[in-house]
Amino acid sequence: METRELRYFVAVAEELHFGRAAQRLGIAQPPLSRAIRQLERRLGVTLLERDSRSVALTAAGSVLLREGRAALDAVAAAGRRTRRAGQAADGGAGLVLTTKAGASSELLAKLLDAYAAEPDAVPVEVLLCGIGEQERLLRDGRADVALLHLPFDSTTGLDSEELVTEQQVAILPAGHPLARLPHLRTADLETLPDLPMPRWPRPDGSYPPGPGPGVRDPAQLLQLIALGRTVAVLPESARSLLLADLTAVPVPDAPAVTTVIAWPPHSRSRALAALVRTATRL
Structure with a gap:
C-alpha cells in the first residue's frame, strides 16, 4: 500500500463522506473514489459500505483505519526524526525532552543541571504537556526523550531506564x-x-x-x-x-509510581545517550 492511499482512506473513514474527505484532502471526488476502489481490489476486501445516502466502515475497514493511522503516524515520525538528526549533524539542534507539566519537577531540575555540566552537552528544550500526552509526543517524533510514569504510561516499543519509584x-x-x-x-x-x-x-x-x-x-x-x-x-x-x-x-494501598526516562529504540544520538547516562547516575 502507498501512504497516499492510506491518507485517502483515513480521510474517508474519519469523515464517512466522500465529498468532505475530498475537500479535506484538496482533491476532486472522482479520483478519491477510484483510489478507494483500487485499494479494496488490492486487499481483496470491502472497506466501506456506501449507498446514495451514507458511508459506513466494515469490520475490515475498522482494522485498516486503526492500522492506517498508526502507519501514517510512523511515517510522519520518521520524517521528523530524520530532519532533527540532520540538524543535529549540522550543529543546529539540541534535544527535546517532554514531560507532564508539574510532574517530577525536582528530578527534572536536577537532571537538566547535571546534564548541562557535561562537557559535550547540547541545549535541551523542555516540552511540557498535558496528562498522558508525553508518550504520544515521543512516539510521533516531536520529542527525542520523555519522562514517563508507570503504570499510567506505556513503554511498549520504547527503550527505557527506571529512575525512581514513589508511593x-x-x-x-x-x-x-x-x-x-x-x-x-x-x-x-x-x-x-x-x-x-x-x-x-x-x-x-x-x-x-x-x-x-x-x-x-x-x-x-x-x-x-x-x-x-x-x-x-x-x-x-x-x-x-x-x-x-x-x-x-x-495512601499505602495505592500502586507505586515509577518514573522512567524513555526514548525510541532506534535512536543513535550521542547527546541522548549522555542524557540517559546522567539520568541513571542521578
Whole structure:
C-alpha cells in the first residue's frame, strides 16, 4: 500500500463522506473514489459500505483505519526524526525532552543541571504537556526523550531506564476531615460524596462519564482541590507543589509510581545517550 492511499482512506473513514474527505484532502471526488476502489481490489476486501445516502466502515475497514493511522503516524515520525538528526549533524539542534507539566519537577531540575555540566552537552528544550500526552509526543517524533510514569504510561516499543519509584498520597483541601488522618485507603477516596474523583482525558481527548471535574494539567487539578471540588491521588513528590490550602495524606494501598526516562529504540544520538547516562547516575 502507498501512504497516499492510506491518507485517502483515513480521510474517508474519519469523515464517512466522500465529498468532505475530498475537500479535506484538496482533491476532486472522482479520483478519491477510484483510489478507494483500487485499494479494496488490492486487499481483496470491502472497506466501506456506501449507498446514495451514507458511508459506513466494515469490520475490515475498522482494522485498516486503526492500522492506517498508526502507519501514517510512523511515517510522519520518521520524517521528523530524520530532519532533527540532520540538524543535529549540522550543529543546529539540541534535544527535546517532554514531560507532564508539574510532574517530577525536582528530578527534572536536577537532571537538566547535571546534564548541562557535561562537557559535550547540547541545549535541551523542555516540552511540557498535558496528562498522558508525553508518550504520544515521543512516539510521533516531536520529542527525542520523555519522562514517563508507570503504570499510567506505556513503554511498549520504547527503550527505557527506571529512575525512581514513589508511593502515592491523597491531595485534599487542608480543612477537610480526612486531612487529619495519618493515612487513607483508596476505597475511602472513591466514595466521598463531596469530593468526587477527577476525570482524566482519554487518548482521543474526550472524558469518561462521571460526577468529577475533567482535568488536563496539575495546576488546574490543584486549584480544583483547593476549591473543594475534587480529590486526587498523586506521587509523593507532588508534596513540593502544595500550597497552604492543600495537604497530602499517604495512601499505602495505592500502586507505586515509577518514573522512567524513555526514548525510541532506534535512536543513535550521542547527546541522548549522555542524557540517559546522567539520568541513571542521578
